[in-house]
Every structure is written in structure tokens, then in C-alpha cells.
Amino acid sequence: MACAQTGSGKIAALLLPILSQIYTEGPGEALKVVKENGRYGRHKQYPISLVLAPTRELAVQIYEEARKFSYQSRVHPCVVYGGADIGQQIRDLERGCRLLVATPGCLVDMMERGKIGLDFCKYLVLDEADRMLDMGFEPQMRRIVEQDTMPPKGVHHTMMFSATFPKEIQMLTREFLDEYIFLAVGRVGSTSENITQKVVWVEESDKRSFLLDLLNATGKDSLTLVFVETKKGTDSLENFLYLEGYACTSIHGDWSQRDREEALHQFRSGKSPILVVTAVAARAKREVPSWLENMAYEHHYKGSSRGRSKSRFSGGFGARDYGQSSGSSNSGFSSNHGSSSCSGGGAHGSNRGFGGGGYGGFYNSDGFG
Known part of the structure; x- marks a missing residue:
């Protein structure tokens, strides 16, 4: 659980270690399942890492940074969010997806369409978790983390990033994270010096x-x-x-x-x-x-x-x-x-x-x- 002021480098801090692990470990079992499904005309993707963001603009920003960090590698980041061409997003997913950035509502929609499975997700990131709660996304967050095929706590790593640490976030942290470490950069909830x-x-x-x-x-x-x-x-x-x-x-x-x-x-x-x-x-x-x-x-x-x-x-x-x-x-x-x-x-x-x-x-x- 990390609380840090805006502009302190949270996006790089969450993406770089995940990409490093994916480079080291490879896609593993997820790639075998994708290939097996492809033989029968099914194109469901199983991302190894999932980043949830509260808004489409933030999701696109994280995705663009992921593209930069994974440039000329075999990791193919994808992004799904509402208001865009869903057909194009599905086509991007079907080309392979190891790192997925998504808004909660759109991710649930894609899962219901059978386009995304979380069976092999090793790294879950909740960026700006306080905003997601403010915007009423808690039911979608709970479904993604607790009710679908996401591996249980301890099997996957969960990282939460927030600029504030209210009681609601503290409660969610205890439920979603297992024996977590709390990291604060700067003064939690304070204004930027700039x-x-x-x-x-x-x-x-x-x-x-x-x-x-x-x-x-x-x-x-x-x-x-x-x-x-x-x-x-x-x-x-x-x-x-x-x-x-x-x-x-x-x-x-x-x-x-x-x-x-x-x-x-x-x-x-x-x-x-x-x-x-x-x-x-x-x-x-x-x-x-x-x-x-x-x-x-x-x-x-x-x-x-x-x-x-x-x-x-x-x-x-x-x-x-x-x-x-x-x-x-x-x-x-x-x-x-x-x-x-x-x-x-x-x-x-x-x-x-x-x-x-x-x-x-x-x-x-x-x-x-």
C-alpha cells in the first residue's frame, strides 16, 4: 500500500517492477491456455498483470507509459475503457495481452463477454484507489478481486496506490492485501510543493x-x-x-x-x-x-x-x-x-x-x- 503525492513517480514505480518480473518469468501457463483456446476459435486473453484506474483519461495515460517502458519487447500492453471503439479494443486484445490497463466497469464488461480471464493474473494494481471508491466503483472492484477467477490473496500480488488514506481505503486495504507493507512518500494527503x-x-x-x-x-x-x-x-x-x-x-x-x-x-x-x-x-x-x-x-x-x-x-x-x-x-x-x-x-x-x-x-x- 503506497501513499504518495502527485508527481512523485507512482506510475513508473508500479510498472517497472512488474515489467521486470514479466521479462524474467515469461508468460508461463497463460500462454499455453491462450494457444489451446485459439485452436478452437476462442480468443480469450489471460493478462499476467492488471492495472485498474478510475477514469479513462488516467487509464490511457498509464497505458502510454507502459508502451514506452515495454518498447521493443515481447510484452504487449492493452487498454480497455468506455466511450471508445469496443471492436478495436477487442482486436487489440486478441493480438495478445500480458499487461492490461482498464477502468473497472469496462473490465467487468469484457469479462462478461468472455474476452478476458484473470485466472493467471499475478500482479494487481489499484491506482488512485481513493478516487475509485469516491466514484462508486467498489462493487466492481470487489467482483474483480474476490468473486471472479482472480487467484486468491497470497498467490497474486496486490498493490494499491493512493494520494490519500481515509478510513474507507484502510478497510479496503485490509481486505484486499495480505500482510501488506505501508509506504508513504511525503506527507499523506498534503498539497504539492509545486x-x-x-x-x-x-x-x-x-x-x-x-x-x-x-x-x-x-x-x-x-x-x-x-x-x-x-x-x-x-x-x-x-x-x-x-x-x-x-x-x-x-x-x-x-x-x-x-x-x-x-x-x-x-x-x-x-x-x-x-x-x-x-x-x-x-x-x-x-x-x-x-x-x-x-x-x-x-x-x-x-x-x-x-x-x-x-x-x-x-x-x-x-x-x-x-x-x-x-x-x-x-x-x-x-x-x-x-x-x-x-x-x-x-x-x-x-x-x-x-x-x-x-x-x-x-x-x-x-x-x-
Whole structure:
């Protein structure tokens, strides 16, 4: 069980030892079963290593790193997630899969289709386990680990990575891991040293002018993430910034996976240096200070500051936001849980809270890329 701050190298730490073991030990019994099944027209794959990630974007990021680390080797990483071409994902699997990266819902879907078996899985990684719990993936996680053909504890190695260590994660750790070692890098749950945060009280009517002041202060070419509460607010703010002369794009739950990836590409390349997005995976908080802390640390910098240089975070906070966050247990962000299966759309919720349809957070990074 490892808790480490964002940007501390968790992806490399989980992938490199696994790949080293696969290189040393080879596919073993799994390859024999795959070849035997192939004689009868069945193309079920038995990965040796499985990495679970809460979101499609994180799954793709881990997969891309795995491709780099396994370059010119016989290990063929694969990734499965919702919103993409399921036929292409199945074809990729059928070419052989020793290391699989997946979102929980899509993995369960592939297992039900008979495309993936976990009978010979030796290494299980739960990345950002706290986010998976927040997003409601515990039933899928339990099914994958405890109810299907996954070898029992002690036969396979389970590794959990998390930036926080709440009670729910502690309980899950005791159930999933056998005589585990707890490793902490930095201060558990603390903010990154590379991010400066600032919370500003802004009247509802002044939010957009305040945002323009922030953008002008950093320059139009500086890569910037702007978080809003609703999908409608995302489209509205993107249109507003476009009319103000800013090159921007946006992402929300109604977008297809192809459109999401294209928007991210435009953002990373600097073609559209401002990205307006709805926040993902809210955690309700009653008290304003702890709610703000979780908003800033868990939802904004954690998913956006991996391996970046000195960055800044600002938040516009108004009277309506205060009333909703302090008086309701449902304060938070719009929640997009991602696809519950490979072919379906996301499960969407709407928890009223920070932003109120205007912009809800501001993240600027001089080194995002």
C-alpha cells in the first residue's frame, strides 16, 4: 500500500517492477491456455498483470507509459475503457495481452463477454484507489478481486496506490492485501510543493471579469484549466472566452471519447491553451474549510499536476456557494463516473455547489505538457 503525492513517480514505480518480473518469468501457463483456446476459435486473453484506474483519461495515460517502458519487447500492453471503439479494443486484445490497463466497469464488461480471464493474473494494481471508491466503483472492484477467477490473496500480488488514506481505503486495504507493507512518500494527503493556492471571495456577477483578470495576468498562451459545475456552464464559458479572443476548448460528459481526446491534444499542444472542464468525482462536505480543502487538493491539483513545473491554483468563491456547501450534504461538483461498461455512456449526477454555472476553479501551469 503506497501513499504518495502527485508527481512523485507512482506510475513508473508500479510498472517497472512488474515489467521486470514479466521479462524474467515469461508468460508461463497463460500462454499455453491462450494457444489451446485459439485452436478452437476462442480468443480469450489471460493478462499476467492488471492495472485498474478510475477514469479513462488516467487509464490511457498509464497505458502510454507502459508502451514506452515495454518498447521493443515481447510484452504487449492493452487498454480497455468506455466511450471508445469496443471492436478495436477487442482486436487489440486478441493480438495478445500480458499487461492490461482498464477502468473497472469496462473490465467487468469484457469479462462478461468472455474476452478476458484473470485466472493467471499475478500482479494487481489499484491506482488512485481513493478516487475509485469516491466514484462508486467498489462493487466492481470487489467482483474483480474476490468473486471472479482472480487467484486468491497470497498467490497474486496486490498493490494499491493512493494520494490519500481515509478510513474507507484502510478497510479496503485490509481486505484486499495480505500482510501488506505501508509506504508513504511525503506527507499523506498534503498539497504539492509545486502548487500555490489562492481562494478569493467573488460576487456572482463578477466571476467572469475576475477570470479575465486572471487570464490576462498569466498571458493568453499560458496553459490553463478552468473548472465549472455544469455541462451547460462549460459550453457557456467556452463561448464567452472565445468571444473575448481566447483560444479555448472544453470537455464534459456529453462529449464522445474521440472529441475528448482531440480537445486534450489541442490543449497539450498549445493550440487551445485554455481548457474548460466539469470537475469529476465530488466528495460531499458540510464545512466550508474542509470542503474547500478537498476541492483544491483532491479534485483539481491531483488530476492535473503530474510531473509539471511550478503551478498556481485559484478559486472564485461566492455567497451562494457558501450557503450551498455549508447547508447541504450534497455540496460538490457535477459527477461524471465514466462508463459503467465499454459500450455505454457515463453515469452522470449533479451535486450543486462550487461555481454555480460560472467558473468554479482556476488552474494554471507553466509546465503542463
